[in-house]
Amino acid sequence: MKKNAVSSGHRALTLRILRSSPTEGVAPHWQDFHLEEAEGMTLFIALNEVRETLDPALQFDFVCRAGICGSCGMLINGKPGLACRSLTRDLDPLITLAPLPVFELIGDLSVNTGKWMRGTAERLETWVHSSQEADLTALEAPMEPELAEAIYELDRCIECGCCVAGCGTLRMREEFVGAIGLNKIARFRLDPRDERSDDDFYQLIGDDTGVFGCMSLLACQDVCPKGLPLQTQIAFLRRKMVASGL
Ligand code: SF4
Ligand code: F3S
Ligand code: FES
Numbered sequence: 001m002k003k004n005a006v007s008s009g010h011r012a013l014t015l016r017i018l019r020s021s022p023t024e025g026v027a028p029h030w031q032d033f034h035l036e037e038a039e040g041m042t043l044f045i046a047l048n049e050v051r052e053t054l055d056p057a058l059q060f061d062f063v064c065r066a067g068i069c070g071s072c073g074m075l076i077n078g079k080p081g082l083a084c085r086s087l088t089r090d091l092d093p094l095i096t097l098a099p100l101p102v103f104e105l106i107g108d109l110s111v112n113t114g115k116w117m118r119g120t121a122e123r124l125e126t127w128v129h130s131s132q133e134a135d136l137t138a139l140e141a142p143m144e145p146e147l148a149e150a151i152y153e154l155d156r157c158i159e160c161g162c163c164v165a166g167c168g169t170l171r172m173r174e175e176f177v178g179a180i181g182l183n184k185i186a187r188f189r190l191d192p193r194d195e196r197s198d199d200d201f202y203q204l205i206g207d208d209t210g211v212f213g214c215m216s217l218l219a220c221q222d223v224c225p226k227g228l229p230l231q232t233q234i235a236f237l238r239r240k241m242v243a244s245g246l
Pocket of ligand 2: 166167168169170178179213214215216217218219220221231234
């Protein structure tokens with residue numbers, strides 16, 4: 001029988017949640033919630049049960065429940081992950097949940113990843129730069145399937161923020177664009193519709209707020225729920241820049 005089992009055969013779970021509300025002046029503190037595990041329970045289901053039956057004021061974010069929207073990132077037992085893709089049965093019965101660091105805290109488990117993502121997108125200009133922007137047929141011209149596949153692979157990022165929260169460099173240097181920023185540069189650099197030169201890209205990331213700030217800590221790739229090859233992309237950009245002599 002599993003640890004902490006109750007008579008129904010389901011485990012008794014404790015969600016230990018870091019509560020806070022910056023707007024209402026509530027300082028961070030841990031609060032325990034007890035519930036019974038259900039078949040196939042995810043942290044999304046568990047948190048909804050807490051909100052429906054124990055504390056309607058608990059704040060957390062979800063949209064898709066399917067690992068697509070990137071809203072439900074949080075620290076699960078200290079490690080960034082998606083609550084909607086985390087099964088309670090894979091975790092010990094005492095589960096600690098805390099908001100992702102680095103991002104602006106809204107309250108409890110809710111953080112403003114959008115603000116950070118927008119700032120990084122504007123800084124790195126993560127959109128196709130084309131003189132033919134008004135000509136949609138030019139932008140939709142077919143491309144080689146292998147190239148489209150390579151771009152698609154890097155486009156799978158759901159902007160959940162897990163790699164940002166897991167990166168030690170970002171805790172020390174807030175201007176660092178992180179693995180997600182470098183991945184986006186790698187993605188637009190590949191795109192034949194983007195008319196920026198390699199030099200243009202390297203100007204954006206060629207210092208220690210970019211590719212030379214990464215200390216190869218690797219947590220980004222370990223925690224990415226989409227399995228993006230973040231470290232490979234960073235190493236590739238760094239090699240290219242060194243070879244270009246910039
Ligand atoms: Fe999330 Fe991965 Fe995108 Fe980082 S690169 S924001 S971990 S999906
Ligand atoms: Fe951070 Fe990933 Fe580099 S964790 S230091 S961006 S390898
Ligand atoms: Fe959309 Fe979890 S709710 S990724």
